[in-house]
Every structure is written in structure tokens, then in C-alpha cells.
Amino acid sequence: MTPAPVDGRPVAAPTLVELAGVSRWYGNVVAVNDITMTLGPGVTGLLGPNGAGKTTLLHMMAGFLAPSRGRVTLGGEPTWRNPDVYRRLGLVSEREAVHTFLTGYEFVLASARLHRLAEPAAAARRAVELVEMTPAQDRRIETYSKGMRQRIRVAAALVHDPDVLLLDEPFNGMDPRQRLHMMELLHTLGGAGRTILFSSHILEEVEQLSGTVQVIVAGRLAASGDFRTIRRLMTNRPHVFVVQSTDDRALAVALMAEPSVTGVELDRTGLTVRAGDYGSFTRALPKLALRSGIRVRRLIPSDESLESVFSYLVEA
Template identity: 65%
Template sequence: MSAPTVTRPEAPAHAVLEIEGVSRWFGNVVAVNDISMSIGTGVTGLLGPNGAGKTTLLHLMAGLLQPSRGSIRLGDAPVWRNPGIYASLGLVVDREDTYGFLSARELVEATAKLHRLPHARAAADRAIAMVGLGSAADRRIATYSKGMRQRARVAAALVHDPAVLLLDEPFNGMDPRQRLELMELLQRMGEAGRTVLFSSHILEEVEQVSQQIQVMVAGRLAASGDHRAIRRLMTQRPHEFRLASSDDRALGVALLGLECVSGVELEPPGLLVRARDYGAFTRALPPTARSAGVRLYQVLPADESLESVFSYLIEGGQ
């Protein structure tokens, strides 16, 4: 007997999320501040440091939170107070909320039944195979590694074959092989015409998977574009370095002669150097120090945290 056909819920004609002037506050805390964007088919990365508001925005997109201001639509339908959208939308939240006493197969099959799929077992088997959990599908989730638990939750979100998939930090806890496999799965889904949006605080993850990137910081949209445009914004911003050498004063004088250096400050215990171009400065520093007869003891980027990078974008660097 042939396997039963897995039917797919009807998706909207245009599986596009439209976010218009959306804000969300909790008391006096503004978590999302006046964000507008359009998410089309393919893979989009939502990039930002921890605390930027990415999770709140994803919950707003999924209809789990009501906007304090603005609106969100999936195709022609509002997402808030509209359970019908879940026939074509899947969500993987960052918080681990699976029942450890269930197997992955039981979890995914139960999710299929909640979606009222006619062949829940076949749909569960298909979703489990998509995430590569087939050999461990009947083990209790409590025995899984964090990466395996994450894949089980992704399978549950995929079981009804959604046209739109939202994932909050989906690569957390995965080893390199698991991360690569999930990246390839998301890419295939995007190439098949689905709308995939995932959040991350790691630029390299987003670059490898996404056609478009939306950058958030402090609840606001800081930049938007393809990964090449975002990378240029980040690398062309001013950079600061802290240097320690055998003769800081002589080194500072030599560095001021470089076109890529915009300022030098002599401060204990060394130099604070502001550079216009990260790559040009790091290439020019060793020969400049050598020509000045100075030995370098320490070279540390002073402002390479994600917060400083994204803050530059939102403070006018774009």
C-alpha cells in the first residue's frame, strides 16, 4: 500500500509579512519602537545584539502580542486575534518549552493533530526527516542534546508545511554540523518560495543564509539591505584600538601620518587610536611601527562589541 499523501493547508496568495509603524511597550519600557518593514519570500535575517527587541518583534509577527501601536498583516489578514493565520505560519521560539517525557515523534505528531492534519503520523515522519532526527525520533526529548531539542522544535513548526516560518535564534546550542544542516534546510525553503525569517546576534550566521537582513538595536530598525550592504556599513564605521608599545609617543606620531587614522590619544597605559578603515589600519600598523623603531606589545580593538557596532548604525552612521 502506498503511503498516504500529506496535504498542505492552503497558504495566502502572497505570503508576505507587512509591518507598519509597529511599537510595543511594557509599562515604561519601549521594546519595539516604530518599526516598518516588508518581509517577502526567501530567507530574511533579523540581526541585532541581545536585548535589541528581536524576540518581541517576532512574537508580534506571530500574533502572540498585540502591538501598542501600528499593524502587522500576513498577506491580506491581520495577525492579531486571527487564529486562522497559523494554518500557514510556523514559529520556533527561543525559550525551550518542550515536554521532556515525550519523544520527538510524539511531540511532532501531537502538533500535527493540533493542526488537524488528515495524516498526522505521515506528516510527523516527513518533518522529522527534514531536520535529520529520524534515528532518534523515538527517544525521550529529555535525553537529547540542546541542538537535538532545537531540531525537534523546528520539526514541530514545520509539520503543517507552513508558507511562513519564524525562528528565534534557531542555531543556539547546535554543533557545526547541525548548524550547517539547518542552514541548508532554511535555504531550500527560501528557494522553494517560502517566507523564512530568523533572528540572530551573529552576523556570519545571517550572511550565510539570508538574502535580506534587517538590523535592530534598542528596539529600532537600524539598517536594512542585503548582506553586502550591511557588511559595508559595519566595516566602514570608525574603529578604536588600544595599543601598548615600547615607545607610545613615537608610535603615536608615526600613526598620525597615516591617511586611515583620524586621531590618536596618549593615555595610560598606552595609545587610543581612532581609525577610519579597519582593514587599512591593521595592514599599515606593523610596517609603521617597524619604520619608527617601535616594538608592539598589545593591539586590542576597543569597540568591537555588537552593541557598539549596531549603535553606530542607529546613531547616524548609515
Template identity: 75%
Template structure:
């Protein structure tokens, strides 16, 4: 099974706690590990990859312990944040060396397949030192994929990429996830996670602040207000009616329509249609205006 599981995992360095009692389970598909710089994302990934021993708790990859278990690397691939690609090698030489290190039965065939996956076959004989940032990153992904792992971990994979390179990498990761791989990538850029993955693990100050679909997480935050933009056939009539709804804390009329503040997502969404129908008002737009990942993240950090 290609699952990644952390059970009560902590990691500390002297008096500094980098990761504090994190428990999570990640299965096939794309999962974003989200948090500000210094939140502990890299430490969590290194624990998953078996590069660090947990000070407390257990990390399991596909049913096997990650730490002090070289066999786990048969099913695991890692792309670190720091570039450590020898520029004097070609992509072919680099990926082939990785295949040989894994002692694959046909390293040349595996290297060709990995380079094909990341669309580097045409440039495989050029030295990596002459590659763009995006191409260097793809060569590193190819080396991590050469043994066809079930689990792929990537630390800030989009750093330094231009928009075209970022889009290509997103398409690549999305395609691999559809094949059934478990892919975990870290990022502090909210838009990257929002575009690529509906599932997030939010790390704040070394703790798991939230886990799951970011829209669902937002709706569970009942102590925070929700804001909707609503357009209708008669905004003024609807605004007057909504002011009498207990779940509505405020209504204002803007150019895009009504801005409605509510403290109870479920109660409001259930009442809205009934109120509009009773007043003979036709609803044309209902848009939660604060459900972007950026809003969710800011709420989690300040809670």
C-alpha cells in the same frame, strides 16, 4: 502571499518601549533579524507571530492581521527561543500531537513528512529527553512545519548547538527557503546571519537600524571610512599614485598588500582601475576588508 509586513509598529510596557515605530516587509527566502541581546528581536518575532498585540501600528501575515486572528496559524509556524518540549514524549508523539491540534486531514502522514524533512525518522520513537540539543531543536522545527506553513519564524534557533548541528540546521533552513517559504530567524551571532542570509533586518534599541543586503548597507554608510586590501605588481608605485586620488584618505603598505582607506566607495572603485592602468600596474587582489557583517553591525550600533 507569504509576506510578513509591519507598518509603524511599536510595543511598549508602561514607560518601557520595547519596539519603536518599526516598518518592514519580508518576502520568500531567508531573512536574518539581527541585533544584540535586549534589542527587541524576540518582541518583533512575537508581534509577527500574533503572540503580542502591537501598542501602535499593524502586523500583517499573508494579507491577514496577525493579532487576534487564529486563522493566521494555518500559514504560520513558530519556534520560540525557550525550549518547551515535553521530554516524556517521543518525537513522533510530539509532532503527531501538533498535527492533530491543527486538525489536519491525515495527521499521521503530515507528522511522518515533517520528521522526514528534519531527518528525525530514524530517532522518532526515542523520548525527547534523551535527545541532544540539536535533535530537540529539530523536533520543534518539525512540529512547527507539520501543517506546511508558508511562513516560519525562529527565535535564536542555533543556541546551544555544536558546529555540526548548526550546519545541519542551516542546510535545513536553506532548503526550505528554496522551496519558496518565508523564513525569518533572529540571532545575535553575526557569523550565523552572514553564513545563512544575505538579507538582514538590524534591530538596535527597539528600532529598525538598517534593512537589506548587509554589503549594500555598508556601502551606503558614506560617513564611515571603507578599507580595501589591494595587491599589485608594484605596490609602492600604486600607493604613490593613489595618494593623489581625492577619495583616498590614507594608504599603508602591509604584508598582505596595500591597506587603502577611502571615504567614497563608488568614486574609489571607479578610479582604481584607471590609476593602475595609467601607471602600468597589474592588480592581483582587491578585497574590501571591512565588509563582514560584524563590521556592519558595529558601525550601525555606534552611529
């Protein structure tokens, strides 16, 4: 089935990006470790904490890096040392490489000419309009905000109407309105049959934009599939809380009888409580304290960093 066109333009048949047993190392440092995945039409989120290997993975998909082991293909063709893939691929890297003395339009036009498009000026105007940058297209990029630079870079990546779009932390620097528009644009492109992959370390960005997610932690694929299923795993993981009260010892005794509590430790700083279910524990604690005549002074989740959440998925 041929995907629907975007803005009246024909869209090529769906293009798959496939990774088979892919690893990448630098000396003794393993950046990506034995990852296998297939990306098809629609929007997929690549989620993970900073330093997890997301950028390395995207650079291998884009043909900028060779896998140390395994194979990366786009439409069945290897991405490494294969310039032809850029006819079907658009990339917005995390690091900016923009000639800021150019205007926004000139920058996108240069990209159109590099792709040897038949009508580069028309393609550039269309791409600039797509990201809502027409009012600022004649200003130099050096005058742009971070969010505006992000959008003009997306326009340059879209100017040749690629089948596959890879974006590394694309929402950095965008204000809420810019972010909403970019999400709507990516939804439209994905719905029309493009293969869109964007990386993020922010759970809410992936939740709003993508139903499919690939979670990467410490270079390994920790989880893959439907976002709601993976979010449920994150929510239902064991949690650790620090609790301080007017009578920590009595509260510790009461907590040991609570079904949601899996462990309690008491020291001079207060209680460390391990709970099997976040919601059940936080609902039960006030009732327990009230029945025991104890006032809770402090309740702090001590393991809510992204690294701890994602690491749980690796161990699950």
C-alpha cells in the same frame, strides 16, 4: 508565479509579513520603536545584540503580542487575535515549551493533530524525516541534546507545511553538522517560496544563510536590505584601538601623519587611536613602527562588541 513544491507537495502563493509603524512598550520601557518592514519569500535574517527587541518583534509577527501602536499583518490579515493565521504560520520560539516525557515523534504528531491535518501520522513522519530526526524519533525528548530538541521543535513547526516560518535563535545548541543541515533545509524552504525569518546575534550565521537582513538595535530598525551592503557599513565604520609600544610619544607623532588615523590620545596606559578604516590602519601601523624604530607591544581593538558595531549603524 506559484512557488516550486518541496518534497512533491504543493506550495501556496507567496505570503508577505508586513509591519507598519509598529511599536511595543511595557510601561515606560520601549521594547520596539516604530518599525516598518516587509518580509517576502526567501530567507531573511533578523540580526541584533541580545536585548535588542528581536523576540518581541517575532512574538508580534506570530500574534502572541499586540502592538502598542501600528499594524502587523500576515497575508494581509492582522496577526493579533486571529487564530486563522496559524494555518499559514510556523513558529520556533527561543524558550522551549516541550513536554519532555513525549517521544520526538509523539510531540510532532501532537502538533499535526492540533492543526487537524487529514493524515497527521504521515505528516509527522515526513516532518521528522525532514529534520533528520527519524533515528531518534522514538526516544523521549528528555534524553535529547539541545540541538536535537531544537530540530524536533522545527519539525513540529513545519508539520502543517506553513507559508511563513519564524525562528528565534534556531541554531542555539546545534553542533556544526546539525547547523549545516538546518541551513540547507531553510535554504530549500526559502527557495521554494516560503517566507523564512530567523533571528540571531551572530553575524556569521546571517552571512552564511541569508542575503537579506534586518538589523535591530535598542528596539529600532538600524539597517535593512542586502547583507553585503550592510556588512560593508560595519567593516568601514570608524574603529578604536589601544596601542602600547616602546615609545608611545614618538609613535603618536608618527601616527598623526597617517591618512587612516583620525585621532590619537596619549595617557599612562598607552595610545588610544581612532581610525577611519580598519584594514588601512592595521596595514600601516607595522610599517610606521619599523620606520620609526619602535616596537609595538600590544594592539587591541577596543570597540569590537556586537553592541558597538550595531550602534554605529543606528548613528550612521
